Amino acid sequence: MAEELRTEDMTVNMGPQHPSTHGVCRLVLTVDGEIIRDCVPVIGFLHRAIEKMCENRTYAQCIPLMDRFEYCTSMSCNWAFCLAAEKLGDIKVPERGEYLRVIMGELNRIASHLIFVGVTPMDCGALTPFLYTFRERERIMDLFEMTCGQRLTYNYIRVGGVAKDIPPEFIPKCREFLGIFEEKIRDYEKLLVDNPIWIARNKGIGIITPQLVYDYAISGPSARASGVNFDIRKNDPYSIYDLFDFDIPLGTNGDSYDRFNVRVNEMRQSARIVAQALDQLPDGEIRAKVPLKFKPNPGEVYSRIENSRGEMGVYLVSDGGPKPFRMRARGGSYNHLQAVPHIVKGLKIADLVAIFASMDIIMPEIDR
Template sequence: METRSDLRTEELLINMGPQHPSTHGVLRLVLTIDGERVVQAVPHIGYLHSSMEKIAEAKTYRQYMPFADRYDYLNAMGNELAYVRAVEKLCGIEVTPRCEYIRVIMAEMNRIASHLVYFGTLGLDTGSWSPFLYCFREREAIIQLFEDTSGQRLLYHYFRIGGLRNDLPSHFCDKLAEFLDYFPARINEYNDLLTNNIIFQRRMQGIGYLSPELCRRYSVTGPNIRGAGIPYDIRRVVGYSVYPELEFDIPTRPEGDAYARHLVRVEEMRQSVRILKQCLEKLPEGEINVKVPRRLKPVVGEVYERVESPRGELACYLISDGSEKPWRLHWRAPSFYNLQVLPELLKGAYVADTVAILGSIDIVLPDVDR
């Protein structure tokens, strides 16, 4: 067919969001498209800004705990872990081994729950309805355990500075072991349903290519960087809490496309199951709480505490001036930095792939806006 170079097509500006079912929250993307290709994508964020950092300056260290849950709601236990570790490091509090193990159990369960939500919603984004329902059924088992333990289903406020709200309920270990027995088989089922489905594969392979160089320039972390072949996992790099005592692999894929990131997350769920099984075996008996002064006044200083959230490197930067309230608290939110790379991924992609690419980098909008 004859093509003429002086023939210009007109570029079209379309607005995706702020209220769009596939943007996982309130995200507005302004896409400049040329035919079916995205020329430029500009994300607009801030619709869910809740001034978490300003609130921290008006609350005491204990009072801020429930707020830490609330900004990345799919990973509430992980956020609590980051905050509580930062405060304990600042105050020089050592928690008991049993408490550490329970915290890791909770964080890993939450990682599975978060990845299940990712799996289900990615299915929705790519036009498959069943995985969403099945994943939420499995997630329900975890949420039920959280409810029995902490008394809430989504925003737990279970960790305390120097310990936990209460010990595990008596049926917890059996229920969790039961879940861990059947869950790997369920992952296989969902792989048959979605991951190995040829339509899904052809849809996801080769889109949203993320190179290691791009990851460095944009400080991309979490499953996204591991999908680009770099084994960067804070659990291994920092080795916080009891992770050095546990055996687990860091799944990586060299391809760097959306499908690679998806495979990394699926494999991470298996690794979390492995971690949880070891934790249940090693869970020591004993006290869960240590004595903490009623009026908590850390020394003057600052800490930057990093943990691995399901979305990447989550850090809590806490500055104390010696009073009861933090002088400054800053969240290094993984979604905030991972979303920044989206315009690069969308350049030259098809419009129809936009939602798939956005789904594959797995952002949570309150985490972006804080």
């Protein structure tokens, strides 16, 4: 009697340390050939206990830790933490300080999206765009370096304002960058957006429905690619974002292709904001008078800003002492990775890599 042929599902470990996982992540996949039947993310490899460490440090000492919370957009992480502390301490930031924060925050958003625009095609097998985007990112890194001396972990935004004023050569250099940037964005689009291979890899793949956005608290560009019009800079304005004229790019299908285009268009809008902020930049103080041993009023606050990966929120409890009593920071990737298993079921392994990249997931933000 002939033995009956049968197939069975196989469990495959993807990672830890898969090159395209944007940090150390492990995905336990149950696959039927190439088709993903189940996906279980295993996290915690980058857990540094930032929340516990913050309880043991003064507010000023916490800011460098927030740099490490999510190192692609350190400025925004500094900003979110300082915003929460300022709300508790009832501190008014001087106007020039707010403008510098917006300039740095938006330049950092461009830098982060440039990493995304370079790395996502790399995960789909196209190496070239990476070299182009990192050329432009280098110019932003130079701007940051001349301002605060750091290229990745800035420790620049402080409670009450910013650490240093910009040097005189910053504004011409920044204008020069903004002048060439639009043309460079068109180059990326020429390389990818109309490229038939890129379209075949990304269009209609990894669809996030608006319902999935609501259920899994997906935020930022990944939510807007699904047509959910939610941007904290517009809907719950913090700092001075209500003074600038900019648009919120929206997608329609919620697939990987839309998520990419939304981010490319967001870079244009960020460049617009930076240009306006440079034009309007007032003179004056950059930092409010905040004592070195800053003690906010007892209380609790949840404050949030629009980070390049989604909502960056900081829940802060103060007991009136010099150290935060409790700090819980929330980054967009935490929720995005949670939603990945619901998106990838039934797709191929190669699609998982592309979807993972298209959601711009970064692990330090998840593990903290």
